[in-house]
Structure formats: structure tokens, C-alpha cells
Amino acid sequence: MSTLTEPALTGAWELPDELVALRDTVRRFMQAEVHPLEATLPHDAAGLPRDLLLPLQAKARNLGLWALQTPEEYGGAGLSVLGQAVVLEEASRCRMGAFFPALGAFGGNPPVVLYGASKEQWARFGQPVLDGTTTKPYTAISEPTGGSDPARAIQLKAVRDGDHFVLNGAKMWTSHAADADFGIVYARTGEGRDGISAFIVEKDTPGLTINRIDVMASFSPYELHFDEARVPVANLIGEEGQGFGQASSTLVTGRILYAAGPIGIAQRALEMACSWAKDREVFGGRLADKQGIQWMLVDSEVELRAARLLMYQAAWNADLGKDVRVDASVAKMYGTEAAFRVVDRCIQIHGALGLADELPLERWFRDLRVKRLGxxxxxxxxxxxxxDLLK
Ligand SMILES: Cc1cc2nc3c(=O)[nH]c(=O)nc-3n(C[C@H](O)[C@H](O)[C@H](O)COP(=O)(O)OP(=O)(O)OC[C@H]3O[C@@H](n4cnc5c(N)ncnc54)[C@H](O)[C@@H]3O)c2cc1C
Incomplete structure (x- = not known):
């Protein structure tokens, strides 16, 4: 796997051979192992039950598909950002979409903020995620006061009391919180940006309650209430006040990779729409022969090509060590918006069937709506x- 840390698209906008091989391995794995399994699951299944996940993880591990995002020095495969984008894109071409890779099918990737954790914290919290013996941790930044501007919106208070911090306040919209054994929670220990700290909060923390919030997506985020919740000082990551910097350092690459799932989903939707248009008869001819339908398919193809290249370029530049803050925003914004438009058109081409839960399209439409906000x-x-434009 180490050669995969080499960044690069070749001059002709082709993926390097080892990434083409990796993508093909993921594609074969998805077709042989995941697609048949998904057919047995409920329409909105957001992940696999443990008895199905563990054997699948073992098969993925045998193929070398394990902890791909985690750097080698922390025990992972240390895939390049471009390599991660390719894997996430390919593995999201399934009914579960981006949930499938995100929830640990290819091994858990510890939250990036834990790379700065102490040896004890890594052994207790990071390593079990990597080994696949604990569930995917959540990350709680957003609050009832907002998510777009966390430097101001974070109001959850953490006050030192002996060898504990006492937390009071709330987090909102936290994905997977109820299923996770622990999460990373950003709380206020002082004023301004330098007054935010990152804590590891364990599931059974006294004073923590977790309530589900129903939204239009196929999964539910959660509200976390902290009422005099006592978190050991040993669970503070790094120093007090470093939380905002820790969260920001993971943001840029995260945005590039966030586009990969939607692009993979939309690609699969487009393939389904092409196939349906060739089969369906209307007004005495194939749907595929109507120019109005062809244009919807063509617009989708062009937008997806553009979205993919923007994402690959951002990933490639990230691997070259360039400042990719703007590239990442372009890739995230265009990728998620284009994927949403593509799936919407594909539903239209399928007619009423596009809205039925027999097909994954309506589920993808709801999940991609969330991606425009997350x-x-x-x-x-x-x-x-x-x-950047106006500076
Ligand atoms: C299903 C789901 C799962 C989520 N999972 C998580 C999670 O795991 N962890 C977590 O921390 N958060 C999570 N979120 C929260 C998500 O990150 C926030 O919803 C998002 O950051 C926006 O914050 P907000 O909803 O508070 O909107 P606000 O910040 O209140 O913004 C409202 C609107 O104003 C827009 N806006 C903001 N600033 C500007 C500006 N300068 N100019 C113009 N428009 C602007 C926003 O884009 C938005 O459309 C999740 C949300 C959903 C729906």
C-alpha cells in the first residue's frame, strides 16, 4: 500500500495505475459481497448489523482494504487523499451510499484529532477504532446556536473541577451518537477561538443524555444534553484551548472527501437512468430516443465529469502539499450540488418508480439533500x- 501515498494524476488526467487497480478491487468487492447483502436489508438501512458487518470486514481486510485513511505511522494503510477519494467514490455506488464506507466497512479510521492525543488516549480510544473492536465515534460541533460559525456558536461550557471537567449545555445534529462508544465533543473552556477545547466523551458519562432528531435523511442525527456531566481531565485532547485549531486542521481534506460519496451515488443513478431510458417505451418509441430525456442524461454526465475532476484535482493538490482551502471548497460545493441535481433528474426519468422504495433513488435524493448542508x-x-476571489 505504501506506493499509494505517491500523489498524482498523470498529465493526461488519468488515475495512476495503482489507483485504477485499487478502484477495480473495490468495485469487484462491492458487486460480489455488498450488493447481494443490501438486497436483504430495509430500504433505509444506514449501515450493517454487527453480525453482517464483521464477516464483511474480514473479507475486506484480506483484500488489503483496511484503515485506508489512517496514516501508516498510526497503523493504517496511509492512502493518499486522491486514493481515499477514489475508494469512497467507488464504495458509495451502492444502496447505502456514502454510509457504507463511512461506517467502517473498510476498517475504522480513528477521528483525525486523535493523532494529537496522548499515548494513553490513543491506546484506549484510537487503537480499538483501528482494530474494529469499537463503533465509529461521533463528532459533535454544531449546537442549537448554529453550525456554520462554530467559533461563535459553541456555547457548551466545560469548567474544571479537580480531576474532571463539568459540562453543561447541548449539541445538535450529531450523527451516529447513540450507536457510538465515544465521541469527540468541542466545548468552551474560555473566550473566543482560543477558548474551545476537544474532549473524548464516553457513552456512559453520567449527566449525558442522547435524543434522536427525526430528519428527512435515511438516518437520524441526535441531540446531546449535558447536565453537570463529568468528563475526566484525562479525556481532554491536547491542551485546553486547542480545540478550534484541531477541528480546523481536519476540515480541508474532509471537504474534498465529502464530495466523493455524492459523486459515486450520482454516477450509479445515472447508469440506472440510462438503462431505464433504453428499456421504457413511451409514445411508440424508447424513452432514450426522446431528445428531452437525452439532454437530461447529457447534462448529468457533463456535471459529473466536472465534479469528479474538481475533486481529483483538489485531492491531487492536497497530496502535493499545496494550500487547498479554496480547491476543497470548490470540490465540496460543486460535487454535492451537482450530485443532487443528477439524482433529481434520474428520478424524473424513472417517473413514479423513481419515488418508490423499490429503488434507492428517493433515498439518495434525501441523503444528498443533507450533503448540501453538512x-x-x-x-x-x-x-x-x-x-479568495476578492482579496
Ligand atoms: C443529518 C445531519 C447530520 C449532521 N451531523 C452532524 C455531526 O455529526 N456533527 C456536527 O457537528 N454537526 C452535524 N450536522 C450539522 C451541520 O453541520 C449543520 O447543519 C451545518 O453546519 C449548518 O449549521 P446550521 O444548521 O446551524 O445552520 P446555520 O449555521 O444557522 O445557517 C443557516 C443557513 O445560513 C447559511 N449561512 C451561514 N453563513 C452564511 C453566510 N455568511 N452567508 C450566507 N449564508 C450563510 C447556511 O449555509 C445555512 O443555509 C448535521 C446536520 C444534519 C442535517
Whole structure:
């Protein structure tokens, strides 16, 4: 796997051979192992039950598909950003979409903030994620006061009391919180940006309650209430006040990779729409022969090509060590918005069947709607791009 850390698209905008081989391995694995399994699951299944996940993980591990995002020095495969994008894109071409890779099918990747954790914290919390013996941790930044501007919106208070911090306040919209054995929670220990700290919060923390929030997506995020919740000082990551910097350092690469799932999903939707248009008869001919339908397919193809190249370019530049803050915003914004438009058109081409839960299209439509808000909403990406344009 070490050669995969080499960045690079070749001059002709082709993936390097080892990434083509990796993509083909993921494709074969998805077709042989995941697609048949998914057919047995409920329409909105957001992940696999442990008795199905563990054997699948063992097969993935045998193929070398394990902890791909985690750097080699922390025990992972240390895939390049471009390699990660390729794997996530390919593995999201399934009914579960981006949930499938995100929830640990290819091994857990510890939250990046744990790379700065102490040896004890890594052994207790990071390593079990890597080994696949604990569930995927959540990350709680957003609060009832907002998610776009966390430096101001984070109000959850953490006050030192002996060898504990006492937490009071709430987090909102935290994905997977109820299923996780622990999460990374950002709380206020002082004023301004330098007054935010990152804590490892364990599931059974006294004073912590977790309530589900129903939203239009195929999964539910959660609200976390902290009422005099006592978190050991040993669970503070790094120093007090370093939380904002820790969170920001993971943001840029995260935005590039966030586009990969939607692009993979939309590609699969487009393939389904092409196939349906060739089979369906209307007004005495094939749907595929109607120019109005062809144009929807063509617009989708062009937008997807553009989205993919923007994402690959951002990933490639990240691997070269360039400043990719703007590239990442362009890739995230265009990728998620284009994927949403593509799936919408593909539903239209399928007619009523596009809305039925027999097909994954309506589920993808709901999940892609969320992607336009998560990891920095479209407007937040526009702020980043505008700031650069107008500086
Ligand atoms: C299903 C789901 C799962 C989520 N999972 C997580 C999670 O695991 N962890 C977590 O911390 N958060 C999570 N979130 C929260 C998500 O990150 C926030 O919803 C997002 O950051 C936006 O914050 P907000 O909803 O508070 O909107 P606000 O910040 O209140 O913004 C409202 C609107 O204003 C726009 N806006 C903001 N600033 C500007 C500006 N300068 N100019 C123009 N428009 C602007 C925003 O884009 C948005 O459209 C999740 C959300 C959902 C729906």
C-alpha cells in the first residue's frame, strides 16, 4: 500500500495505475459481497448489523482494504487523499451510499484529532477504532446556536473541577451518537477561538443524555444534553484551548472527501437512468430516443465529469502539499450540488418508480439533500471562495 501515498494524476488526467487497480478491487468487492447483502436489508438501512458487518470486514481486510485513511505511522494503510477519494467514490455506488464506507466497512479510521492525543488516549480510544473492536465515534460541533460559525456558536461550557471537567449545555445534529462508544465533543473552556477545547466523551458519562432528531435523511442525527456531566481531565485532547485549531486542521481534506460519496451515488443513478431510458417505451418509441430525456442524461454526465475532476484535482493538490482551502471548497460545493441535481433528474426519468422504495433513488435524493448542508454548507463554501476571489 505504501506506493499509494505517491500523489498524482498523470498529465493526461488519468488515475495512476495503482489507483485504477485499487478502484477495480473495490468495485469487484462491492458487486460480489455488498450488493447481494443490501438486497436483504430495509430500504433505509444506514449501515450493517454487527453480525453482517464483521464477516464483511474480514473479507475486506484480506483484500488489503483496511484503515485506508489512517496514516501508516498510526497503523493504517496511509492512502493518499486522491486514493481515499477514489475508494469512497467507488464504495458509495451502492444502496447505502456514502454510509457504507463511512461506517467502517473498510476498517475504522480513528477521528483525525486523535493523532494529537496522548499515548494513553490513543491506546484506549484510537487503537480499538483501528482494530474494529469499537463503533465509529461521533463528532459533535454544531449546537442549537448554529453550525456554520462554530467559533461563535459553541456555547457548551466545560469548567474544571479537580480531576474532571463539568459540562453543561447541548449539541445538535450529531450523527451516529447513540450507536457510538465515544465521541469527540468541542466545548468552551474560555473566550473566543482560543477558548474551545476537544474532549473524548464516553457513552456512559453520567449527566449525558442522547435524543434522536427525526430528519428527512435515511438516518437520524441526535441531540446531546449535558447536565453537570463529568468528563475526566484525562479525556481532554491536547491542551485546553486547542480545540478550534484541531477541528480546523481536519476540515480541508474532509471537504474534498465529502464530495466523493455524492459523486459515486450520482454516477450509479445515472447508469440506472440510462438503462431505464433504453428499456421504457413511451409514445411508440424508447424513452432514450426522446431528445428531452437525452439532454437530461447529457447534462448529468457533463456535471459529473466536472465534479469528479474538481475533486481529483483538489485531492491531487492536497497530496502535493499545496494550500487547498479554496480547491476543497470548490470540490465540496460543486460535487454535492451537482450530485443532487443528477439524482433529481434520474428520478424524473424513472417517473413514479423513481419515488418508490423499490429503488434507492428517493433515498439518495434525501441523503444528498443533507450533503448540501453538512461539512460546511454550500453558502459557507461560497464565503471561502469569495474571500479568495476578492482579496
Ligand atoms: C443529518 C445531519 C447530520 C449532521 N451531523 C452532524 C455531526 O455529526 N456533527 C456536527 O457537528 N454537526 C452535524 N450536522 C450539522 C451541520 O453541520 C449543520 O447543519 C451545518 O453546519 C449548518 O449549521 P446550521 O444548521 O446551524 O445552520 P446555520 O449555521 O444557522 O445557517 C443557516 C443557513 O445560513 C447559511 N449561512 C451561514 N453563513 C452564511 C453566510 N455568511 N452567508 C450566507 N449564508 C450563510 C447556511 O449555509 C445555512 O443555509 C448535521 C446536520 C444534519 C442535517
Amino acid at each position: 461539512e460546511g454548507a454550500t453558502e459557507v463554501q461560497r464565503v471561502v471562495i469569495a474571500r
